[in-house]
Amino acid sequence: MDLNAIxxxxxxxxxxxxxxxxxxxxxxxxxxxxxxxxxxxxxxxFRNEGQEN
Numbered sequence: 001m002d003l004n005a006i007x008x009x010x011x012x013x014x015x016x017x018x019x020x021x022x023x024x025x026x027x028x029x030x031x032x033x034x035x036x037x038x039x040x041x042x043x044x045x046f047r048n049e050g051q052e053n
Contacts, residue, residue, distance in 0.1 A: 028034065 029038075
């Protein structure tokens with residue numbers, strides 16, 4: 001196995017790894033279980049830290 005064959009294999013593996021990572025993040029972000037957590041995080045910019053609510 002020469003260096004070109006190894007490089008070709010690693011390039012194809014890298015593509016598969018990034019695709020699996022993307023699908024995993026997409027699955028995590030779209031799960032209904034995380035909706036409340038993301039709703040709370042979306043309100044962070046509107047909080048007044050100096051005042052009590």
